[in-house]
Amino acid sequence: MPTRISFTELDALTDRTETTTARLASGDDGWEDGSIIPGAAWERLTPPEAELLRASDENPASTVLELVKGPLDHIAARATIAEDPSLLDPLDGRAPATFVGFTDSDPGQRTTTIDWSTNLRIGIHVDNFDRLPILHRTLARRRLGINLGPGPRWLIAATTNVLDACQALGIEDPGHYPHTDDLRAYIAEGASLRLLRIRLDPGDAYIAPTELLPHDGSTVGASGPSRIAFWLGDWPVGLVASLA
Numbered sequence: 471m472p473t474r475i476s477f478t479e480l481d482a483l484t485d486r487t488e489t490t491t492a493r494l495a496s497g498d499d500g501w502e503d504g505s506i507i508p509g510a511a512w513e514r515l516t517p518p519e520a521e522l523l524r525a526s527d528e529n530p531a532s533t534v535l536e537l538v539k540g541p542l543d544h545i546a547a548r549a550t551i552a553e554d555p556s557l558l559d560p561l562d563g564r565a566p567a568t569f570v571g572f573t574d575s576d577p578g579q580r581t582t583t584i585d586w587s588t589n590l591r592i593g594i595h596v597d598n599f600d601r602l603p604i605l606h607r608t609l610a611r612r613r614l615g616i617n618l619g620p621g622p623r624w625l626i627a628a629t630t631n632v633l634d635a636c637q638a639l640g641i642e643d644p645g646h647y648p649h650t651d652d653l654r655a656y657i658a659e660g661a662s663l664r665l666l667r668i669r670l671d672p673g674d675a676y677i678a679p680t681e682l683l684p685h686d687g688s689t690v691g692a693s694g695p696s697r698i699a700f701w702l703g704d705w706p707v708g709l710v711a712s713l714a
Contacts, residue, residue, distance in 0.1 A: 473629045473666075473683060474525035475535045475714075476707050482714035483520050483537070486669040488512035492594060492628070494657055501581075504654050505593030506684070508580060508626055508665050515666065523629065531707045533608055533679050535627060538710035540616040540673040548618040551699050560614060560701055564709060567614060567701040570599065577621060577692035594665070595650040596632045597680040599702060605644035607633060610681035611702040619672025621694035628653075628684035629664045635684075653684050672696070674713055677705060 477483045490509040495501040525534045541560050551558055555569045575582045581591050600610040617623050632648040635656035657663055667688060670676065678685065687698065 472634070473523060473535060473627060473631060474529045474533060475523045475537075476525040476712070477520075477537070477714040478712060479714050480517055480520055484515050484517060486714070487515040487520070488667045489515050489519065490665050490667070492657065492663040492665050494654065495593060501591045501593055502585065502588070504658070505591065506595075506653060506657060506663065507593050508667070508688070512667055525707070530608060531705065532610065532612060533682060534707050535679065535683065536677040536707060536710070537668065537713040538675045538677055539713055540675040541710060542616060542618075544616070544618040544673045547616070547699065548620075548697055551618070551697070555699075560616060561705075561709065565703060565705050567703045570613075570700045570702055572618075572697055572699040573687070574695060574697050575623060575687065575689045576695050577689045579689045581626070582687035582689060592650065594626065594628060594653065594663070594684045594686050596648060596653065596682070596684055598647070598649070600681060601647060602681065603645045603647055604633060604636060604641070607648060607682060610679065611704055612677050613680040614675060614677050614701045614703065615698050616675040617670040617672055618697040618699055621689070621692040621696040622669060622671050623692060623696045623698060624688040624690070625668045625670060625676050625678070626686050626688050627666050627668065627678065629666065630684070631682045632684060633682065635661070675710070677710065
């Protein structure tokens with residue numbers, strides 16, 4: 471089940487998307503040993519590569535990545551969200567959305583997610599909010615992430631999902647909980663992982679199956695810090711206007 475992206479404007483997607491490979495950290499300052507780090511050499515995603523990622527009506531909404539216009543005024547949201555996130559409804563009443571938090575990131579961070587118990591970056595990973603096993607993993611809620619600015623940031627997403635990694639590792643137990651460790655083992659056994667880097671300007675957002683999709687954020691090349699806020703929900707594709 472490769473990554474699938476819902477888009478209508480091919481140029482709009484390729485203009486904001488680059489691709490590279492990944493490697494495992496080994497003694498890298500600031501990262502957990504064994505974590506997955508994006509390569510440093512990014513190349514623009516080509517139209518044929520983008521077409522291979524295009525979602526169809528046969529792909530369940532819960533498995534599709536969308537790039538969407540941030541439903542909130544990012545300046546007002548930035549000032550408010552830390553005070554009372556319950557005041558913010560990112561979908562304007564069109565569907566329930568459960569707020570799960572926000573992250574502030576300085577510019578220049580190759581990956582942004584940190585294990586605060588060790589103060590080390592965990593690299594490319596999968597989420598486990600819903601803790602669904604392999605058998606039901608595609609039923610997990612998707613995550614809405616809105617860049618509240620003031621700087622740009624990037625979503626990094628793999629073109630292979632965690633179920634593919636588990637299958638390649640020979641994990642057959644339907645009750646197994648896919649984990650970031652499975653992704654790391656997948657690469658350690660010699661598999662390659664292709665990554666996408668998708669630009670999100672202030673007010674831009676994504677809706678992604680982050681419990682299937684290996685991912686992280688990045689602020690390399692950003693002109694300033696940014697705050698990103700997250701919600702979870704069961705949303706149909708097309709609920710929010712597309713960026714691409």
